Amino acid sequence: xxxxxxxxxxxxxxxxxxxxxxxxxxxxxxxxxxxxxxxxxxxxxxxxxxxxxxxxxxxxxxxxxxxxxxxxxxxxxxxxxxxxxxxxxxxxxxxxxxxxxxxxxxxxxxxxxxxxxxxxxxxxxxxxxxxxxxxxxxxxxxxxxxxxxxxxxxxxxxxxxxxxxxxxxxxxxxxxxxxxxxxxxxxxxxxxxxxxxxxxxxxxxxxxxxxxxxxxxxxxxxxxxxxxxxxxxxxxxxxxxxxxxxxxxxxxxxxxxxxxxxxxxxxxxxxxxxxxxxxxxxxxxxxxxxxxxxxxxxxxxxxxxxxxxxxxxxxxxxxx
Amino acid sequence: xxxxxxxxxxxxxxxxxxxxxxxxxxxxxxxxxxxxxxxxxxxxxxxxxxxxxxxxxxxxxxxxxxxxxxxxxxxxxxxxxxxxxxxxxxxxxxxxxxxxxxxxxxxxxxxxxxxxxxxxxxxxxxxxxxxxxxxxxxxxxxxxxxxxxxxxxxxxxxxxxxxxxxxxxxxxxxxxxxxxxxxxxxxxxxxxxxxxxxxxxxxxxxxxxxxxxxxxxxxxxxxxxxxxxxxxxxxxxxxxxxxxxxxxxxxxxxxxxxxxxxxxxxxxxxxxxxxxxxxxxxxxxxxxxxxxxxxxxxxxxxxxxxxxxxxxxx
Amino acid sequence: xxxxxxxxxxxxxxxxxxxxxxxxxxxxxxxxxxxxxxxxxxxxxxxxxxxxxxxxxxxxxxxxxxxxxxxxxxxxxxxxxxxxxxxxxxxxxxxxxxxxxxxxxxxxxxxxxxxxxxxxxxxxxxxxxxxxxxxxxxxxxxxxxxxxxxxxxxxxxxxxxxxxxxxxxxxxxxxxxxxxxxxxxxxxxxxxxxxxxxxxxxxxxxxxxxxxxxxxxxxxxxxxxxxxxxxxxxxxxxxxxxxxxxxxxxxxxxxxxxxxxxxxxxxxxxxxxxxxxxxxxxxxxxxxxxxxxxxxxx
Numbered sequence: 001x002x003x004x005x006x007x008x009x010x011x012x013x014x015x016x017x018x019x020x021x022x023x024x025x026x027x028x029x030x031x032x033x034x035x036x037x038x039x040x041x042x043x044x045x046x047x048x049x050x051x052x053x054x055x056x057x058x059x060x061x062x063x064x065x066x067x068x069x070x071x072x073x074x075x076x077x078x079x080x081x082x083x084x085x086x087x088x089x090x091x092x093x094x095x096x097x098x099x100x101x102x103x104x105x106x107x108x109x110x111x112x113x114x115x116x117x118x119x120x121x122x123x124x125x126x127x128x129x130x131x132x133x134x135x136x137x138x139x140x141x142x143x144x145x146x147x148x149x150x151x152x153x154x155x156x157x158x159x160x161x162x163x164x165x166x167x168x169x170x171x172x173x174x175x176x177x178x179x180x181x182x183x184x185x186x187x188x189x190x191x192x193x194x195x196x197x198x199x200x201x202x203x204x205x206x207x208x209x210x211x212x213x214x215x216x217x218x219x220x221x222x223x224x225x226x227x228x229x230x231x232x233x234x235x236x237x238x239x240x241x242x243x244x245x246x247x248x249x250x251x252x253x254x255x256x257x258x259x260x261x262x263x264x265x266x267x268x269x270x271x272x273x274x275x276x277x278x279x280x281x282x283x284x285x286x287x288x289x290x291x292x293x294x295x296x297x298x299x300x301x302x303x304x305x306x307x308x309x310x311x312x313x314x315x316x317x318x319x320x
Numbered sequence: 321x322x323x324x325x326x327x328x329x330x331x332x333x334x335x336x337x338x339x340x341x342x343x344x345x346x347x348x349x350x351x352x353x354x355x356x357x358x359x360x361x362x363x364x365x366x367x368x369x370x371x372x373x374x375x376x377x378x379x380x381x382x383x384x385x386x387x388x389x390x391x392x393x394x395x396x397x398x399x400x401x402x403x404x405x406x407x408x409x410x411x412x413x414x415x416x417x418x419x420x421x422x423x424x425x426x427x428x429x430x431x432x433x434x435x436x437x438x439x440x441x442x443x444x445x446x447x448x449x450x451x452x453x454x455x456x457x458x459x460x461x462x463x464x465x466x467x468x469x470x471x472x473x474x475x476x477x478x479x480x481x482x483x484x485x486x487x488x489x490x491x492x493x494x495x496x497x498x499x500x501x502x503x504x505x506x507x508x509x510x511x512x513x514x515x516x517x518x519x520x521x522x523x524x525x526x527x528x529x530x531x532x533x534x535x536x537x538x539x540x541x542x543x544x545x546x547x548x549x550x551x552x553x554x555x556x557x558x559x560x561x562x563x564x565x566x567x568x569x570x571x572x573x574x575x576x577x578x579x580x581x582x583x584x585x586x587x588x589x590x591x592x593x594x595x596x597x598x599x600x601x602x603x604x605x606x607x608x609x610x611x612x613x614x615x616x617x618x619x620x621x622x623x624x625x626x627x628x629x630x631x632x633x634x
Numbered sequence: 635x636x637x638x639x640x641x642x643x644x645x646x647x648x649x650x651x652x653x654x655x656x657x658x659x660x661x662x663x664x665x666x667x668x669x670x671x672x673x674x675x676x677x678x679x680x681x682x683x684x685x686x687x688x689x690x691x692x693x694x695x696x697x698x699x700x701x702x703x704x705x706x707x708x709x710x711x712x713x714x715x716x717x718x719x720x721x722x723x724x725x726x727x728x729x730x731x732x733x734x735x736x737x738x739x740x741x742x743x744x745x746x747x748x749x750x751x752x753x754x755x756x757x758x759x760x761x762x763x764x765x766x767x768x769x770x771x772x773x774x775x776x777x778x779x780x781x782x783x784x785x786x787x788x789x790x791x792x793x794x795x796x797x798x799x800x801x802x803x804x805x806x807x808x809x810x811x812x813x814x815x816x817x818x819x820x821x822x823x824x825x826x827x828x829x830x831x832x833x834x835x836x837x838x839x840x841x842x843x844x845x846x847x848x849x850x851x852x853x854x855x856x857x858x859x860x861x862x863x864x865x866x867x868x869x870x871x872x873x874x875x876x877x878x879x880x881x882x883x884x885x886x887x888x889x890x891x892x893x894x895x896x897x898x899x900x901x902x903x904x905x906x907x908x909x910x911x912x913x914x915x916x917x918x919x920x921x922x923x924x925x926x927x928x929x930x931x932x
Contacts, residue, residue: 020759020838022744024752034529035442041434042443045457045503048496052467055474113369121366130370137377139616141557143587144609147594148380151387151602181376188373212355214362235462242464244560245587249594269466269560276473276564294470298463305462309455444731516768520828523726524781524835525758534784539771632771 056298059291066285072292078255078266080275080289091255092293095172095265099251100240102176102261103183107236110180111187112229118188119195120217131192138185146249149178154250166262170252173261178246183236190235190312194228195221231311238304242297244269268297381613388606396607400572401589405600410608412571413589416487417556419575420585423491424498424555429548431495432502433537436544439503440510441532461500468497469564477565485566487575487583493565494558498551505547509540514634542630549623553616559587586612675702677839677869678723678746683737685718685727692718693903696737698888700839705861705870707880707911710890710926715903716873719890720841722746723871724760725753758785761832765844767824769816769831774808777816777827781835794834801867802830803860822853829860833868840864842872846879858883877927880911887914889923 064072067087075088114134118127153174158165165171198221206220222229244267252264253274266274272290280287328336399409435457443450472493476483483489513536521531568582570592575583586608594605676699684694693715700706700723708716718727725746727733739746746756770777778795781787787794795812799805804826808819816827825845832840842861846854861870861883874880880887888908892901907914907923918924 020742022741022746022748022751022755022759024750024755028527031527031529035438038434038438038442041431042438042453044431045435045460045500046453048460048471048499049456051475052463052471055471055479056467059474110369110372113366114373117366117370121363130374133377134373136617136620137373139553139557139620140377140380141559141587141612141616143557143559143591143594144384144612145380147590147605147609148383150594151606152379152383181373181380184373184376212359214355214359238462239464242466244464244466245591248560249591269464272466272470273560273563276469282478291470291474294467298467301462301464301467302459305459308462309458446731514768516764516766517770519726519729519764520768520770520831521780522729523724523757523762523764524784524831525754526781526784527754530784534780535770634771 052298056291056295059288060295063285063288063292066288067292076257078271080286085285087289089268089293089296091257092266092268092271093296094257094259095247095251095255096241096267096269096297098172098259098261098265099176099179099243099247099267100237101259102173103179103240104233104237106177106180107183107187107240108233111184111232111236112191114184114188115191115195115229116217116222118192120213120221131189134185134188137181138189140182142182142243142245143249145178145182146246149174149246149250153178163262166260167252167264170250170254170264171262172251172259172265175247175251176261178250179240179243182243182246183239186236186239187232190232191225191229194225194232197228198224227311227314231308234304234308234311238301238308241304242269242301243267244273248273268293272297384606384609384613387603388608388610391603391607392610396604396611401570401584401592402572405598405604408593408601408604410586410589410611412574413584413586413608414611416490416567416571416575416584417586419487419577419583420491420494420562421552421555423488423577424495424552425548427491427495428499428502428551432499432548432551433506433544435499435503436506436510437532437537440507441528441536457500457503461504464560465497465558466560466564468493469561471496472561472565484580485568485582486578486580488577489565490562490567490583490585491577493561494555497558497561498555501551501554502547505550506540506544509543509547510536512543512632512634513539539632542627542632546623546627549619549626553619556616556619557587557612559585559591562588563591676700677702677742678871679738679740679743680719681738681740683719683722683735683739685715685722686734686736687730688732690900691902693890695904698905698908700869700871701886702869703865703867704885705865705872705883707884707887708871708873708890709875709877709880709887710903710906711892712875713901713903714890714892716890717843718903720762720843720871720873723839723841724762725751725756726762728753758835759837760839760841761835761837762841762843763825763828763832763845766848767821767828769819769824769827771815771817773813774816774819774827775812778831778834781831785835787835798830798834801833801864802826803856803863804830820853822849822856825849825853825857826860829857829864833864837868839869839871842870844873844875847875854879877915877929881915884911887911889914889918889920889926891922891926 072087072089074090075086076090077086077088078091079086118131122130150169154165154169154171157174157177158168158171164173202220202224203216206216211219247267247270251267251270253266253270254264255266255271256263258265271293275286276290280290326333396409397414398411399407400411401413402408439450439454443453445451472489475481476489476492477485481489481492483492517535517539518531521535522528526534562585566582567585567588571582571584573581590605590608590612593601593608596602678700680699681697683696685692696715696719708720710716721727722735722739723741723746727735735747741756741760745751770780772780775795778798779791782789782791782794796805796809799808804823807823808827816824819827825848829840829845846857849857858879861872864870865885872880872884886909889906890903891906892903894901907918907920909919913919914923915927918927924930
């Protein structure tokens with residue numbers, strides 16, 4: 001018996017167990033159904049935007065069947081309920097711009113300086129307490145801020161700065177001040193995040209060259225974080241433009257075409273709020289004015305938001 | 321960033337580079353003494369700014385308490401609106417807000433989490449339609465709240481859904497308003513779960529949904545709940561959209577979800593009381609603000625506690 | 635056993651298997667080795683496999699078998715596709731969008747990438763342990779029990795968990811604290827937990843992607859001992875940067891290298907040599923292999 005054969009016989013593998021199955025035991029429909037349901041949830045967000053656009057569109061179109069676009073956009077008298085009625089939206093736009101402008105005048109310096117303080121100067125313990133407190137400010141409902149402006153700010157400031165309140169209690173300037181206070185957290189928080197995202201090495205390089213803290217903050221960190229900072233300002237402006245309750249309570253309801261901080265104005269949002277809760281019937285031009293002004297408001301804030309989103313993406317990309 | 325033109329001869333480039341470095345250094349390091357004073361002035365400005373912001377916040381809260389505390393009593397919670405300030409209260413408004421919020425929770429929690437799970441776990445991020453959905457959500461978060469009111473008026477109260485001016489319509493409107501917030505917060509929470517956990521689960525032969533249901537979601541629940549609480553906080557304070565979808569200001573009875581007799585909400589009632597000429601109503605309005613602020617503070621404190629206690633440290 | 639035939643066989647076998655100056659026995663051993671190779675159970679047959687991510691080839695021309703109850707080591711410099719190939723063996727590359735696998739990959743004779751093959755099923759049979767230990771944020775018990783639970787394995791969960799922990803050489807250390815969170819364990823323990831977790835679903839192969847690179851030497855040693863124990867019941871494929879580790883524990887080794895394309899834009903991995911570990915480390919056929927294993931090239 002040849003040794004080779006013996007060994008060969010000893011080591012030859014026998015027929016082993018059958019190979020394990022690699023196919024799925026069941027078609028797993030459940031997985032597919034779940035994925036579909038979840039996709040539907042996400043789709044709802046697109047549907048919401050579509051619904052907004054659609055709900056604004058039809059009455060706006062029917063509005064512009066009655067009122068010409070130039071009359072609307074460039075007319076200076078807004079009197080939809082009067083006879084003869086006038087549909088120049090400029091007073092409303094100026095009302096919005098005026099209150100928002102005063103708001104930004106307050107919020108931008110306060111917000112940016114606060115952000116610089118939080119990001120570059122504040123010791124960690126202070127920052128840990130102060131930043132959340134400022135963010136609480138962001139959570140205060142706008143009606144509370146409006147009530148504050150109406151009950152406290154307006155009478156108090158009317159005594160000290162009578163030019164601010166021509167017809168008490170309404171004042172575009174005071175509404176602006178209240179709006180400004182409201183949007184400070186947006187600017188402060190996002191700008192602070194943007195500045196903190198700037199790498200330490202940039203600051204250390206400047207300190208190494210002998211720069212002072214202020215110089216580093218203003219000449220190195222601030223420019224490096226500029227896209228985030230601008231994004232925060234644009235977002236804040238968008239919020240100011242879209243604000244309703246504060247202006248309803250303090251800015252007034254007379255569509256005066258003026259930037260005078262002391263006069264009463266009506267913003268686009270205030271007009272929508274007042275008219276929609278008033279006595280109007282669907283299908284009339286008066287009803288459609290709500291949607292026409294709404295469309296204008298939507299477009300304005302859409303443009304601002306898109307711009308801000310782009311900027312935020314840009315600043316996030318740079319350091320990630 | 322601009323660079324020195326590489327086509328210039330070497331020596332000139334060096335000279336330009338040195339001059340550039342010198343000017344930057346100079347701009348960063350000029351005169352010492354002057355610096356100290358400007359630095360201090362600057363620091364003072366910074367402190368002023370922060371103080372202004374904090375003072376503004378305190379003023380709002382303190383003023384509400386000062387003005388409104390006389391009216392703080394149990395009757396605030398049990399009385400209905402009335403033309404006499406003495407007998408007026410917030411009961412229907414509080415109940416309305418409660419019901420509205422319940423409706424919002426029922427709507428946004430499943431939809432928000434579902435959308436977030438889809439976008440984070442299933443969607444192929446390179447596909448354009450998924451990017452469109454993302455963009456949509458980011459954009460919706462910035463749309464003014466009154467536009468949602470218009471949406472509610474045209475679509476939910478009238479239009480396709482035609483529900484009429486009922487509380488459910490208000491819930492739906494507010495729900496759509498805060499849905500982007502919930503989605504964004506839920507996505508953050510889900511994203512915080514490291515990929516290694518998913519890989520570990522999948523490598524054991526779990527399916528994608530099993531991995532999500534048993535690993536990803538449980539780990540992100542604290543963050544999701546925090547997001548839901550934030551969304552609810554926002555919904556509680558929103559007034560403008562509700563004005564457009566029928567929240568009335570003189571509702572004297574308790575609301576129901578589908579009843580067509582009208583409903584109210586806390587911020588709407590506050591708004592109404594604040595616009596009345598009599599000072600007693602302003603006191604009432606401030607009292608309402610106190611109630612609202614206390615509720616919001618409690619909710620946010622709860623959210624912070626929740627996050628600190630249960631947040632997963634990876 | 636006094637039958638002369640049997641005794642003759644016995645002597646013949648003894649003579650044949652005893653290595654010696656006898657040229658015949660050596661030749662027989664060599665032939666026997668070759669026969670066993672040809673007929674032995676292969677877990678994987680990898681033929682001309684290539685992997686590309688979004689069109690960029692990551693590794694190509696990979697052809698070698700993985701034998702049962704072997705520890706097969708994949709070694710080579712960084713970026714030469716070892717992990718990429720490893721992840722093909724349990725279809726984990728499916729998770730990377732844009733990943734495309736070509737060539738023939740057979741698992742127990744079946745095409746691993748066949749049209750009806752379910753990746754989830756594959757992963758039940760081919761387990762994986764990752765470079766950085768990744769225990770779940772649950773108790774030790776729930777970590778181990780997770781696999782059996784989602785797979786619907788029948789049996790007493792306590793027993794299943796204990797069996798897995800014993801096989802993973804972890805039972806004695808944790809038996810009194812099964813309900814504690816896995817994050818409280820040391821790095822080495824966590825990795826052994828991950829190994830035990832993979833064992834709990836009763837795979838037949840375990841893939842390990844640099845399992846010890848994040849661990850201290852003592853834990854590494856424990857895990858290497860564990861691998862030598864485990865190979866009696868499982869087949870193991872390990873990617874490792876640690877050549878000494880490969881030399882210590884593996885039976886066969888595949889040496890990978892990377893081709894850098896013109897303009898240095900493309901880095902594509904390939905297998906240079908595959909053979910028994912002894913041969914690779916003591917008498918490699920390819921000069922590149924020799925350069926790597928002797929440390930001339932990193």
